[in-house]
Amino acid sequence: MKKLILTLMAFAMLFTGQAFAEDIGAKVESGMKKYFKENEIPLDIKIQVISKVKEPKGLYFIQMTLSDPASGRSQEQFVFSDGKYIMPDILTIDGNTSLKDILTFNASEKVEMDLSKLTLMEGNKDAKHVIVKVSDFQCPYCRKAYEYLHSEIERRNLDVAVYMMHLPLSFHPKAQIYAQIFEAGKEVGADFGDDLYRTNKEFDAKPDEEIIEHFAKMTKDAAKFKALVKSPSVAGKIKMQADMAADLGITGTPELFFDGKPVGGFKQSMYNLALDSFK
Numbered sequence: 581m582k583k584l585i586l587t588l589m590a591f592a593m594l595f596t597g598q599a600f601a602e603d604i605g606a607k608v609e610s611g612m613k614k615y616f617k618e619n620e621i622p623l624d625i626k627i628q629v630i631s632k633v634k635e636p637k638g639l640y641f642i643q644m645t646l647s648d649p650a651s652g653r654s655q656e657q658f659v660f661s662d663g664k665y666i667m668p669d670i671l672t673i674d675g676n677t678s679l680k681d682i683l684t685f686n687a688s689e690k691v692e693m694d695l696s697k698l699t700l701m702e703g704n705k706d707a708k709h710v711i712v713k714v715s716d717f718q719c720p721y722c723r724k725a726y727e728y729l730h731s732e733i734e735r736r737n738l739d740v741a742v743y744m745m746h747l748p749l750s751f752h753p754k755a756q757i758y759a760q761i762f763e764a765g766k767e768v769g770a771d772f773g774d775d776l777y778r779t780n781k782e783f784d785a786k787p788d789e790e791i792i793e794h795f796a797k798m799t800k801d802a803a804k805f806k807a808l809v810k811s812p813s814v815a816g817k818i819k820m821q822a823d824m825a826a827d828l829g830i831t832g833t834p835e836l837f838f839d840g841k842p843v844g845g846f847k848q849s850m851y852n853l854a855l856d857s858f859k
Contacts, residue, residue: 604640604663605629612644623648630658630687633679636670638662641683658684677849685853690840691828697820698743699766701773702733707741709858714745714825714835717759717776718752718784721846722834726777728848729836732855740858746821747833754779757788757809759818761795764808770799 609627616623626645633639639660647654658680660667670679695705698712711729715722733740744762748755758776765772772795783791792809796802808814825835836843838854 604661605642607663608642608644608661608666622650631683633660633683639667639670641680641687678847681843681847681850682853685841685843685850688841691837691842692840693745693824693828693837695743697817697824698745699763699817699821701742701744701771702730703739703741705741707739709738709740709839710837711740711742711839712745712837713742714747714828714830714833714837716747716749716752716755716833717762718755718779719749719833723777725834725836725846725851726773728846729851732851736855738855738858744821745825746818747825747830747835748818748822749833754784754788754791756818757791760809760814761792763814763817764805764811765795765799767808767814768799768801768805770795770805772798 605627609625612625612627615621616625624647626647628643628645630641630643633641639662642659642661644657644659645654646657657668660670660680668680671677672679693712695710695712701713713722713725713729715726717723729742732738733742746759746763748759758779762772762776775795786794792806796805799805828835832844834844834846836851836854838857841854841857843850843854
């Protein structure tokens with residue numbers, strides 16, 4: 581279904597008549613349904629007009645909900661249309677910024693989550709603003725996101741609490757043990773976030789026991805730390821957070837929530853927009 585949707589998104593579909601805000605949704609929906617019928621595509625579609633775009637003029641930002649009656653599955657896509665064409669996105673020449681990302685962020689509702697189940701990485705629990713990072717310590721883009729956000733928070737002198745929601749990905753061989761080391765470190769008063777995000781290939785290639793020993797030497801209670809790394813409580817906390825991410829429909833990292841509003845992937849321009857919204 582995803583492949584089909586991407587194909588449709590890339591296809592510019594012609595509609596008749598001039599589009600106006602009050603009926604553009606109906607025009608797009610009617611045109612898409614006609615296309616599905618003519619090509620025997622068993623999908624239903626509903627259109628919601630989100631907003632009129634200030635620039636480029638004549639465009640509307642719309643939400644397409646495509647559903648498969650047979651399986652009951654559905655998927656939402658945000659696109660642009662002038663009533664004549666469908667465009668998957670609009671990029672600015674300077675900075676290659678996605679207009680869809682900006683409008684999606686502005687229109688998105690805040691996601692509520694139980695912060696008590698997450699791990700505080702930076703700031704304090706009473707901070708004015710909250711950033712939740714769905715992250716994997718071995719993910720290269722998570723590492724870039726961490727470095728950029730950490731520096732921006734300091735530069736802007738923001739009152740923000742940053743929480744970790746672990747999602748160690750199976751194709752990163754050290755992601756799980758790094759998450760365990762981080763959580764165990766927190767339990768004994770050590771913060772290994774910087775170190776874990778900045779390991780190199782040589783370090784990542786070391787056996788788990790050697791890596792655990794390396795971090796144990798940096799704590800005040802090596803024996804307690806090593807026991808915690810392999811404890812059911814630490815493993816359970818990481819799994820619980822990964823399950824929370826799955827319940828939110830998140831399958832990759834990084835995914836960040838700025839006061840509950842999501843930004844997917846490593847996108848500096850979107851991080852800046854989100855941080856600018858902290859008033």
